Amino acid sequence: MNRSFRAIVVFILAFAFSAAQAEEVKLDFVISEGIDGARPVAVLPFSWKGTSVNAPSEVATVIGADLRRSGRFNPMARHELLQQVYKYEDVNLQLWREKGIEAVVVGQIEEQPDGRLKVSYELVDVFQKEQEVRNGELVTVDRNRLDGYSSIVRAKDLRFHAHRIADRIYEKLTGERGAFATRIAYVSVDRSQSKPYRLMVADSDGYAPQTLFASHEPIMSPAWSPDAQKLAYVSFENGRSEVYIQSLYVAGDRKRVAAFEGINSAPSFSPDGRRLALTLSRDGNPEIYVLDLVSFRFSRITRNTSSIETEASWTPDGQTLLFTSDRGRGPQIYRQNLASNRAHRITWEGNYNASASLTPDGKTMVLINRTNGVFHVAVQDMESNAMQTLTKTQLDESPSLAPNGSMVIYATVYGNRQVLSVVSTDGRFKARLPSRQGEVKAPVWSPFLD
Numbered sequence: 001m002n003r004s005f006r007a008i009v010v011f012i013l014a015f016a017f018s019a020a021q022a023e024e025v026k027l028d029f030v031i032s033e034g035i036d037g038a039r040p041v042a043v044l045p046f047s048w049k050g051t052s053v054n055a056p057s058e059v060a061t062v063i064g065a066d067l068r069r070s071g072r073f074n075p076m077a078r079h080e081l082l083q084q085v086y087k088y089e090d091v092n093l094q095l096w097r098e099k100g101i102e103a104v105v106v107g108q109i110e111e112q113p114d115g116r117l118k119v120s121y122e123l124v125d126v127f128q129k130e131q132e133v134r135n136g137e138l139v140t141v142d143r144n145r146l147d148g149y150s151s152i153v154r155a156k157d158l159r160f161h162a163h164r165i166a167d168r169i170y171e172k173l174t175g176e177r178g179a180f181a182t183r184i185a186y187v188s189v190d191r192s193q194s195k196p197y198r199l200m201v202a203d204s205d206g207y208a209p210q211t212l213f214a215s216h217e218p219i220m221s222p223a224w225s226p227d228a229q230k231l232a233y234v235s236f237e238n239g240r241s242e243v244y245i246q247s248l249y250v251a252g253d254r255k256r257v258a259a260f261e262g263i264n265s266a267p268s269f270s271p272d273g274r275r276l277a278l279t280l281s282r283d284g285n286p287e288i289y290v291l292d293l294v295s296f297r298f299s300r301i302t303r304n305t306s307s308i309e310t311e312a313s314w315t316p317d318g319q320t321l322l323f324t325s326d327r328g329r330g331p332q333i334y335r336q337n338l339a340s341n342r343a344h345r346i347t348w349e350g351n352y353n354a355s356a357s358l359t360p361d362g363k364t365m366v367l368i369n370r371t372n373g374v375f376h377v378a379v380q381d382m383e384s385n386a387m388q389t390l391t392k393t394q395l396d397e398s399p400s401l402a403p404n405g406s407m408v409i410y411a412t413v414y415g416n417r418q419v420l421s422v423v424s425t426d427g428r429f430k431a432r433l434p435s436r437q438g439e440v441k442a443p444v445w446s447p448f449l450d
Contacts (some may be wrong), residue, residue: 027206027420027433027440037428038074039173041067042096043105045078046121047086050111056155059119059162063105065205066166066180069422070406071429073173076101088122088145096126103146103173107165109158117155121165122148123172147172160203179402180204181449184409185212185222185231186420187442188435199233201248204402204445206420206433213246213254220442223267228446232257232267232276243267243278245293257291266311270318277301277312277321288312288323290338301336302343313357322346322365324354333367347380349387355398358382359405364425366399366408377410379425390427400444401425409433411441 043064048055064075082095086108096104107121123146130143147168153161160181167178182204189196195214199222202209213219217236224231225245232245241264247253258264262281269276276291280298286308288301302309307327314321320337327334328345333356336343347353352370359366362382369378369389375396380387393412400409407429409422414432418439421432434440 027202027209027435036074038068038072039103040076040099040101041073041103041105041173042076042081042101043067044081044084044086044107046107046109046119048109050109050117052111056109056117056158058159059107059109059165060105062159062162062205063166063169066163066178067169069205069431070170070178070180071424072170088124088148091124091126091144093124093126093142093144101126103169105165105169112152115155116152117158118150118152119158119161119165120148120150123169159207163203163205176406177404177448179404179406179445179448182403183228183446183449184400184420185224185444185446186440187219187222188440189218199231200440201231212248213244221266222442222444223269224444224446225269226271226273226447228449232269234265234267241265243276245276257293257296262286268313270314271316272318275318277314279310279312286310288321288336290321301338301341311355315358316360316362322356322358324356333365346382346385347387348385349380357399357401359401359425360403361405364405366401366425368396368399377408377423379427388427390423390425391421391430393421396421398442398444402445403448407445409443409445411443 043060045060067073067075083092085091086106091104104124104126110118112118125144125146128144129140131138131140163181166180170178183201184204185201188198188200195216197215197217197219198211199213199219200209201212215235215237220234222231222233230245230247232243234241235244242256243258243264245255245257258278258280260280260282263286264280266279267276274293276293278289279286280289285305288309290299290301304327307325309323309325311324312321320335322333322335324331325334331352331354332345333347333353334343335346350369350371354368356365356367365380365382367378368375374394376389377391377396377399378387378389395413396410398411407422407424409420411418412421418441419432419434420440420443423430
């Protein structure tokens with residue numbers, strides 16, 4: 001086994017077997033940088049009409065928190081709000097203009113006879129004006145109601161529905177689809193439990209964590225299916241690495257799809273969900289394979305017997321794979337078209353580049369870069385090949401893009417503990433998601449939940 005082979009294998013297995021402790025509790029969200037230049041907005045508490053003594057009060061809080069953690073907006077503190085109104089018509093535009101607030105969110109919640117809740121919201125652009133002709137004269141008029149809608153939801157779904165409202169607001173104000181009503185998967189370890197290793201799924205803000213799978217042995221490399229209905233991951237439950245696919249919503253729907261001698265690792269679903277890229281050493285050397293999930297036939301993609309090929313990810317069109325290879329005397333990113341089977345190197349800056357994936361538009365690559373011995377999340381422009389380091393943390397690993405390409409969630413070390421962090425793809429906004437106890441790692445952001 002050559003030195004580069006040992007280095008990567010040790011790096012992979014060190015992740016799987018590292019000791020950590022974590023509780024099945026909500027992840028916190030701690031903003032560390034980037035909110036000062038955000039756009040000022042106001043989210044007013046929603047009115048409540050119903051028989052329940054405990055009126056739902058967190059909708060506005062969730063919306064405001066979502067907008068804040070996008071890095072694009074700075075919601076006004078509740079104690080500073082200038083009005084307490086619930087309809088667009090009652091918003092005093094001049095009052096908010098004087099404070100420099102760009103947009104105001106108002107809303108109502110009304111209990112229905114069957115116990116469900118009618119949630120109504122309106123988005124007000126405080127400064128927007130247009131001109132039109134009235135009585136032969138050009139006059140300036142307000143066109144301030146940007147959005148508004150009502151929906152009836154179950155009471156238990158109210159919090160997640162607040163994320164959907166935040167998505168609408170984000171899209172109306174930025175022109176980009178929001179990604180708050182999504183989920184994250186990650187790995188935690190709690191050695192006080194009989195099955196200490198757990199694959200967790202939570203809302204995108206770390207709320208409502210649930211255990212999808214628990215094991216006596218390590219779990220690693222979770223990957224979402226494009227319909228967000230399943231997760232592929234690596235489990236060591238049988239004393240070696242094996243790849244499984246498990247449904248999030250169908251009990252007992254768990255299937256082992258790769259269990260060859262040697263390495264079975266790094267699963268990645270194709271954009272159409274019909275194929276799974278993964279790393280296998282079934283023929284002796286770790287190579288990239290693609291598994292057809294309909295026929296369950298494996299196709300070997302790379303054939304470089306003197307190097308390690310791993311961490312494949314798909315381009316948005318599903319025609320090309322990015323992967324990490326040490327064929328150039330150190331881990332670098334290569335790109336291989338599945339039709340031509342030709343691979344070429346696409347990273348040159350730094351002596352280590354790994355864990356690559358593309359933004360949805362295919363223009364930017366997110367990866368882990370090591371320069372001067374420090375691992376950071378970085379982005380590389382796919383046209384110019386210019387690379388930019390996004391983080392100031394150390395030992396960064398496992399970067400995963402939000403489905404709208406605006407944010408990256410990754411694992412890092414903070415205060416001698418492994419935590420999850422997020423950074424915007426422009427590097428301006430940064431935050432941490434530590435668990436309240438123990439450590440968490442290997443995060444992966446879900447696709448949009450349509």
